[in-house]
Amino acid sequence: MVRARGVAAGGSVLSSGLGSVGTYSEGLGSGNRGGVSIPGEPTERRVPEAGLLLSRVAAGEPDAMRACIDRFGGLVWSLARRMLPTQAEAEDAVQEIFVEVWKNAGKYDASVASETAFVAMLTRRRLIDRRRRIGRRIDGQIIAEGYDPSGPPPGPGAELCEEAALAARAIEDLSADQRRCLRLSIYEGLSHEKIAVSTGLPLGTVKTHVRRGLIKVREMLGQPASGVEGAGREEASR
Amino acid sequence: MSRPPHPHRPRRVIASLPPRAVELLADRLTGDVGPGEAGELEALLQGRDDASVELAAASALVADLPRVEPLPESLRAALIRMADEVAADAAAERGVRAAASVSVARHGGYADGWSIASERGRRGSGSLWLGLAAAAGFALAAAGWWPRLVGPGAVEMTPAQRLEALALSAPDVVVQEWSDFVHPDHGAPPELRGVRGNVVWSESRGEGYIRLAGLRPNDPTVEQYQLWVIDDRGIEQRVSGGVFDAPASGEVTVAVDPAARVKNARAFAVTIEPSGGVAVSDLSRRACLAVVAPLDLTLADRRASLMRNNSRVAMGPWTDFVSLDGTSELPELTGVSGDVVWDEPGQRGYMVFHGLRVNDPKVEQYQLWIVDERGLGQRVSGGVFDASPTGPTIVPISPGLPVRNAAIFAVTIEPPGGVAVSSMARRVCLAKVGV
Numbered sequence: 014m015v016r017a018r019g020v021a022a023g024g025s026v027l028s029s030g031l032g033s034v035g036t037y038s039e040g041l042g043s044g045n046r047g048g049v050s051i052p053g054e055p056t057e058r059r060v061p062e063a064g065l066l067l068s069r070v071a072a073g074e075p076d077a078m079r080a081c082i083d084r085f086g087g088l089v090w091s092l093a094r095r096m097l098p099t100q101a102e103a104e105d106a107v108q109e110i111f112v113e114v115w116k117n118a119g120k121y122d123a124s125v126a127s128e129t130a131f132v133a134m135l136t137r138r139r140l141i142d143r144r145r146r147i148g149r150r151i152d153g154q155i156i157a158e159g160y161d162p163s164g165p166p167p168g169p170g171a172e173l174c175e176e177a178a179l180a181a182r183a184i185e186d187l188s189a190d191q192r193r194c195l196r197l198s199i200y201e202g203l204s205h206e207k208i209a210v211s212t213g214l215p216l217g218t219v220k221t222h223v224r225r226g227l228i229k230v231r232e233m234l235g236q237p238a239s240g241v242e243g244a245g246r247e248e249a250s251r
Numbered sequence: 252m253s254r255p256p257h258p259h260r261p262r263r264v265i266a267s268l269p270p271r272a273v274e275l276l277a278d279r280l281t282g283d284v285g286p287g288e289a290g291e292l293e294a295l296l297q298g299r300d301d302a303s304v305e306l307a308a309a310s311a312l313v314a315d316l317p318r319v320e321p322l323p324e325s326l327r328a329a330l331i332r333m334a335d336e337v338a339a340d341a342a343a344e345r346g347v348r349a350a351a352s353v354s355v356a357r358h359g360g361y362a363d364g365w366s367i368a369s370e371r372g373r374r375g376s377g378s379l380w381l382g383l384a385a386a387a388g389f390a391l392a393a394a395g396w397w398p399r400l401v402g403p404g405a406v407e408m409t410p411a412q413r414l415e416a417l418a419l420s421a422p423d424v425v426v427q428e429w430s431d432f433v434h435p436d437h438g439a440p441p442e443l444r445g446v447r448g449n450v451v452w453s454e455s456r457g458e459g460y461i462r463l464a465g466l467r468p469n470d471p472t473v474e475q476y477q478l479w480v481i482d483d484r485g486i487e488q489r490v491s492g493g494v495f496d497a498p499a500s501g502e503v504t505v506a507v508d509p510a511a512r513v514k515n516a517r518a519f520a521v522t523i524e525p526s527g528g529v530a531v532s533d534l535s536r537r538a539c540l541a542v543v544a545p546l547d548l549t550l551a552d553r554r555a556s557l558m559r560n561n562s563r564v565a566m567g568p569w570t571d572f573v574s575l576d577g578t579s580e581l582p583e584l585t586g587v588s589g590d591v592v593w594d595e596p597g598q599r600g601y602m603v604f605h606g607l608r609v610n611d612p613k614v615e616q617y618q619l620w621i622v623d624e625r626g627l628g629q630r631v632s633g634g635v636f637d638a639s640p641t642g643p644t645i646v647p648i649s650p651g652l653p654v655r656n657a658a659i660f661a662v663t664i665e666p667p668g669g670v671a672v673s674s675m676a677r678r679v680c681l682a683k684v685g686v
Binding site for chain 1: 265273274277278280281282283302303304305306307308309310311312313314315316317318319320321322323326327329330331333334335337338339510511512530531597598649650651652653666667668669670671
């Protein structure tokens with residue numbers, strides 16, 4: 014079985030299988046449009062150039078659909094494992110999400126978001142739907158080892174794309190309570206009422222915190238990418 | 252900290268919106284926007300939609316990933332197979348479509364009530380995408396969970412005609428009559444009784460239709476009928492099959508449109524829900540049920556089935572949850588009996604309680620805590636539940652996050668909705684489990 018190889022630059026903690034910059038898959042033949050040769054590699058192994066992949070998926074290119082799995086598989090899988098209770102649920106969700114990505118690839122607009130962010134949006138939608146479907150009676154949370162619900166972003170995710178790097182910067186600027194409310198809302202899909210109960214904060218404060226967190230991130234996304242740490246391997250490859 | 256800028260990244264377009272519109276978009280994303288605010292948002296956006304807040308949420312989600320794991324090899328292989336099948340079918344579909352368009356051009360004209368899908372098809376998305384979409388619909392409908400898409404050149408039949416075609420052509424088609432949908436746990440009768448008709452379902456094609464008569468005509472702005480598909484995962488993880496309306500005649504035929512993949516459909520159920528349907532129904536407004544394969548519907552049956560079919564389950568009886576601070580102070584509620592059944596590989600289980608005091612959910616609720624290998628300090632909240640006013644209380648366990656080597660299940664009384672961290676001041680019972 015052929016695996017995509019991650020070639021993370023600069024000591025990145027990104028694991029293999031993410032398949033972004035410098036990633037290649039066997040089967041991406043020399044005839045692929047937008048291929049980028051890797052020095053020292055056989056010429057028939059090519060990297061689909063970032064930014065072109067989804068348009069090629071929309072055009073129905075089989076190799077592009079495979080490359081899509083290798084580029085975004087790690088991201089989608091990691092989000093699914095983070096948000097769903099069991100491996101089986103996560104596996105089901107990942108298959109569902111990739112079909113969603115293939116189906117919607119034609120809607121991708123490079124002037125709005127990076128391909129990684131576009132895939133993350135589709136992924137989040139599906140995972141929240143699934144969480145709500147399976148978690149009505151028991152909506153558990155965990156105080157996970159090493160995870161501080163009110164702390165700054167842990168790091169690795171911010172390296173996946175420019176938008177995540179900008180979002181990490183925005184989240185760092187939030188207060189601890191704002192971070193906690195934002196996370197309970199967008200990760201757990203909890204209602205404002207439930208967040209208020211969980212945190213002991215007044216309902217109005219919860220609503221304001223969630224709003225401010227999202228607005229802060231949105232504002233940051235509207236800024237130029239200059240000087241953003243990480244800023245995404247996808248973008249850096251262009 | 253800073254890295255050099257990335258000069259080749261095109262400037263992202265974040266539309267300039269009124270601050271109030273951004274606030275309402277944030278509220279909508281987090282599920283907190285009422286009908287009045289929705290109208291206000293629509294007016295502010297002037298018919299456009301804006302995904303910038305959703306993009307912000309997704310970006311924050313990615314930024315907050317504590318680790319990035321590679322795709323498991325088996326899953327990657329399955330995805331590759333799926334991609335190849337979709338791509339191959341897309342290519343085949345393009346060929347079929349080309350032939351069909353020639354045929355349509357030659358013959359022209361269709362009987363009343365029939366229409367040519369291509370005339371109403373999506374425009375402006377590119378013909379190749381249409382091919383992919385059509386093929387994806389075909390291939391994945393065969394897998395059992397994708398709504399069918401009709402490609403250009405195809406002739407669209409009514410659901411009733413498609414039902415007949417499916418019944419005649421699918422090798423594994425099953426037909427099952429509707430019956431009253433009594434409540435699976437306490438046997439209460441449905442809101443709507445005497446619905447007639449049947450379900451026609453082909454597992455191999457992932458295609459099905461429901462035919463119903465005797466429905467009460469509904470006002471779609473107030474309420475709609477919603478179909479549910481119950482498969483191997485059981486009634487707790489039922490899949491929405493779509494919403495539909497009943498005309499004045501009370502008779503309707505609609506396609507099953509599952510929101511997720513169906514694995515061995517066991518039963519179909521119809522409920523009445525608010526307009527647009529719900530993600531998860533509480534099954535309080537039931538109509539009809541069609542069981543196509545044996546299915547454990549009640550919690551007690553499902554608990555028994557889990558114990559019968561799974562040698563890996565662990566069990567433990569409830570005991571009084573005395574204080575852990577060394578004083579051995581008795582809990583607020585003593586003498587609760589029953590047990591916990593826990594399937595660690597399946598991450599599911601059931602709790603049975605006898606003697607649990609009936610609570611007022613507006614004042615307080617019971618909350619489950621699971622202590623695993625990470626210790627008491629990092630206990631997992633298993634969610635909240637209420638005591639049954641009649642008979643024993645049976646509660647399914649489906650933790651929101653993975654449990655590793657569960658050791659203790661403990662129950663406390665907490666404010667409605669539960670708490671993230673409990674003081675354990677209002678203790679009830681605990682059970683130690685061991686495989």
